[in-house]
Amino acid sequence: MGNTVVSIDNLVKRYGENVAVDHFSLNIEEGEILGLLGPNGSGKTTTINCLLSLLTFDKGDIKIWGKEMSPDAYDIKSQIGVVMQNVAVIDTLNVYENVDFFCGLYIKDKATRKQYVEEALEFTGLTEFKKQKPKKLSGGLLRRLNIACGIAHKPKLVIFDEPTVAVDPQSRNAILEGIKKMNKAGATIIYTSHYMEEVEELCSRVVIMDHGKNIANGTTNELKSSLISREKIRIGLPDKSPKILDGLKEINHVYKVKEDGDDVVIKCDGGEHNLVHVLSYLTDNNVPFGRVTTELPTLNDVFLEITGKELRD
Ligand SMILES: Nc1ncnc2c1ncn2[C@@H]1O[C@H](COP(=O)(O)OP(=O)(O)O)[C@@H](O)[C@H]1O
Ligand SMILES: [Mg+2]
Incomplete structure (x- = not known):
């Protein structure tokens, strides 16, 4: 080298x-x-x-x-x-x-x-x-x-x-x-x-x-x-009333909650057990939900965070 x-x-x-x-x-x-x-x-x-x-x-x-x-x-x-x-x-x-x-x-x-x-x-x-x-x-x-x-x-x-x-x-x-x-x-x-x-x-x-x-x-x-976004949680959520979305935003380490079709995407800035906290909140409040997935950041997220736009065309 x-x-x-x-x-x-x-x-x-x-x-x-x-x-x-x-x-x-x-x-x-x-x-x-x-x-x-x-x-x-x-x-x-x-x-x-x-x-x-x-x-x-x-x-x-x-x-x-x-x-x-x-x-x-x-x-x-x-x-x-x-x-x-x-x-x-x-x-x-x-x-x-x-x-x-x-x-x-x-x-x-x-x-x-x-x-x-x-x-x-x-x-x-x-x-x-x-x-x-x-x-x-x-x-x-x-x-x-x-x-x-x-x-x-x-x-x-x-x-x-x-x-x-x-x-x-x-x-x-x-x-x-x-x-x-x-x-x-x-x-x-x-x-x-x-x-x-x-x-x-x-x-x-x-x-x-x-x-x-x-x-x-x-x-x-x-x-x-180097990203703020360390974890993305995607949940199928039929009821996207403001009360529920605001409740999700209050959870520790959650910095963004965004609707995406039938899902909501929840972005977390580090922390551990984010998924557990999100799911506890939903079950504690009797909010029905569908499929749950979590994603680690991609290079597209790096590009998005720096430029504000998607790399995918
Ligand atoms: N021969 C050329 N004449 C005028 N503009 C050009 C020419 N080649 C490239 N460009 C412009 O330069 C920019 C960079 O193009 P390019 O290097 O081909 O990008 P990439 O390879 O990343 O797709 C673009 O805005 C493109 O329109
Ligand atoms: Mg080229």
């Missing part, structure tokens, strides 16, 4: 009046799986494109492995693998030839190149499809081809920009498992997504982005334990 792979300092990127990336800073250490989580339009792809010198930017400093990044920094770029949000493969080449083409940009030795291409096809489960043209592939397989092209040269830093959008669950799991394996083998990973469940499952650290800003940064557990 302690080897900084990426350092982005005060990055600003404007499109006219629109500030797509707004004084964004981020350091990534070797061996991390860094999740860049944010709703659509929050600036994830723009940040990645600036990081790779594919876009010019208005302000800021970007270093990779301690070196200034630039469009012609070939030695740095050869160590980076990129899997873009929009699939970028060559329609006239078959699966094998596509992977071979992209691998060949960096790997000149013929035998090594052949071995790497075959390993990438194996890794993404594409070996049996190697003669097929991209147009014949399903959406999930096409995504996997996009990944094989990005990683075949065994880069030390791999960037995935929303690789699971519009992918079937089976391919999605294969992609996530593949990323974990790559990381175990030593690669540092940047993973952007607007799906909090994926980021929770995969990433060792999460940066939450909104309107181009870095609004939260930490492990999933750190982010969750």
Whole structure:
């Protein structure tokens, strides 16, 4: 640890009046799986494109492995693998030839190149499809081809920009498992997504982005334990008269009671045995109730508490 792979300092990127990336800073250490989580339009792809010198930017400093990044920094770029949000493969080449083409940009030795291409096809489960043209592939397989092209040269830093959008669950799991394996083998990973469940499952650290800003940064557990909301109790409650709702609000550690369809949602700021206290109150007052569930906070709650809006779209 302690080897900084990426350092982005005060990055600003404007499109006219629109500030797509707004004084964004981020350091990534070797061996991390860094999740860049944010709703659509929050600036994830723009940040990645600036990081790779594919876009010019208005302000800021970007270093990779301690070196200034630039469009012609070939030695740095050869160590980076990129899997873009929009699939970028060559329609006239078959699966094998596509992977071979992209691998060949960096790997000149013929035998090594052949071995790497075959390993990438194996890794993404594409070996049996190697003669097929991209147009014949399903959406999930096409995504996997996009990944094989990005990683075949065994880069030390791999960037995935929303690789699971519009992918079937089976391919999605294969992609996530593949990323974990790559990381175990030593690669540092940047993973952007607007799906909090994926980021929770995969990433060792999460940066939450909104309107181009870095609004939260930490492990999933750190982010969750910074919340006021520690527990949510959901109860099916036919009678939602103000008297009952006010009574619930009076309970120790309950700070919010909200109606949600047939249910009420009760938010508690820490404390123990909240559920017991809530249910005792209802039974003591002869209030009938239905299904009861409790939920621990999610990254969506983190986002909600900081921004006042839902991460889910
Ligand atoms: N080529 C472009 N021209 C103008 N505006 C753009 C362009 N690309 C992105 N934007 C704007 O920049 C903001 C960030 O977009 P983007 O980085 O694609 O977000 P994300 O990847 O998080 O969905 C959005 O407001 C988007 O409309
Ligand atoms: Mg994007």
